[in-house]
Amino acid sequence: MSEDWPLFEVFIRSRAGLEHKHVGSLHAADARMAIEHARDVYTRRQEGVSIWVVPSAQIIASDPAEAESLFEPARDKVYRHPTFYAIPEEVKNL
Amino acid sequence: MSGSATEPRDAVLEAARLRYVLRLADTSLVLGQQLGAWVGHAPALEEELGLANLALDLIGQARLLLSYAGELEGRGRDEDQLAFLRDAPEFANLALAEQPNGDFAQTIVRQWLLDGWQLEIYQGLGDSCDPRLAAIAAKALKETRYHHRFSSGWLIRLGDGTEESRRRTQRSLDDLWRFTDEFFAPDEVDERVSAAGIAPPLSLQAPAWSARVDEALAAATLRRPPAQPYPWHGKRGVHTEHLSHLLGEMQHLQRTYPGARW
């Protein structure tokens, strides 16, 4: 349909210091409109200092079918977790 | 700037100040009232929220300005008594605000023209010797910048969209242009408040508004209509037939149940 507006995903940084969080999606005809719509829909209660919008079709996502190969190896690599290291109790701030 | 709070205030200036504040208040009120009617009927869900945001901002401006006007008037009237119990000839809004919503093009053209006007006015009031007005204008200016971005974005999309959208938008522009006559045409109220340092002279603000208009029209591929003298200025209480219908609807409950609290 010639009147279709593509789908955009919206990410909002609600406060300085936080990262942008995915809050949902909306339809817009162009990028400027997408930002304005995101502001109108997702920051009505002062919930944002920064907005990112991305055309949904541009997002590259991992495939759940590959979840095992992508994510399981990390479970074996215990050394990435802080609990792997035995630190004596007397040592603070670690 | 002259006019500190300790100097004795003269009655003529105070009458002009009150009238001036009512012009701003009533323009925001009438425009906000108009946008409220779009809720549930906008071209897209996203536009519902956009127009509602504009309406909320404008009603908010109206409330602050009407409250101030009530204090200046000194008859004990609050924002609601001023909004709901004055009749059309006492309203000081620009006549453009009371022109009907029409189709989306008409609403956007009306909005864009008034946003451009408010942008100049609120910016100019930043230096006002009236601290209350300066504070209200500072808040309103932030809102108006967003409104102007929204409405000029749509003006451009509609002007430079399809043949149908350009035709509708040009027609609305041609129909509504005459109401811009009163935007920067100073009368004795404008002259008194600018002489007292409350607001800058309108003649100084007109060129910036005009340049901004030309810029947007160029991007929108629309023709600027020729200048049309139109001396029936809403800010002087000379309204079109639309205002009394608008007020009839808006004021109905307060008029039907006098003295009730809501």
Next chain:
Amino acid sequence: MYTQALDAQAQQDTAQEGAAALAARFQARVDAEEKIEPKDWMPEAYRQTLIRQISQHAHSEIVGMLPEGNWITRAPSLRRKAVLIAKVQDEGGHGMYLYSAAETLGVAREELIAQLLAGSAKYSSIFNYPTLTWADVGAIGWLVDGAAIMNQIPICRCSYGPYARAMVRICKEESFHQRQGFEIMLTLARGSAAQRAMAQDALNRWWWPSIMMFGPSDADSRHTAQSMRWKIKRFSNDELRQKFIDVTVPQAQFLGLTIPDAQLRFNEASGHYEIGAIDWSEFQRVLQGNGPCNRERLEARRAAHAAGAWVREAAAAHAAKQRARAAA
């Protein structure tokens, strides 16, 4: 982004594993209170049930803007006008969050809207009732939003991630809606005799439709058992309805208004209020399109959509021109 993997995966996995094993693994995840996300394997019936439920919810928010929007231009004070605009705007926003959630399941918003406008999609029966006085605005906030909150809070814990997250957002915004409505009723109840009568009249007309909002008794509800197993529904219709009644009756008493039910009584033994018989024939009539203003509601949405077509086309055309200019 949301659907390519679903299709590919469904074919791949069915060939390799067998549907029963997949369904069992899926159910185990749901039982363990794990969230299902858009590209996770899910039974087709789960997906369809969610699309239906989420879209009906979204349609309800959008249609729900009309009965209250009806009073924006006539709100009796500037504060009430501003609050009402904000509330109706919230409802539009809720519709948007929900359409977003539905779209993650592989259906386009255009398609859902087309179903609504064609009259083939359902939305909550309550919005087919007219708002005849200002007091109706208060009654809707107090009763209809009150009932919606009862229904919505449990859905914040539903198994489907995007729907649960949309509900969390919605619930945060919803409590102001109910307070706004109750405050209107309180002001009227404490006002003039005419205002008190207006409030009582609104309660008389909105009480039973609000009770019916929770849907038919579970014995008569086709979908309940499966929806409960999939944690799309967390409480039964009757449980939610009873909770609403128990909470709302004391509120009506506080207002000094009378609930229009001669059989309403408090049962000391059970600790619950008992109500008279619900007229389910009215509910059915409204669901089938023969309520007081079903036609008007749909017609209003159709008119807005049709009138907006040239606007949407213009925006799309302008965007296309911009892209062409950028490429040149």
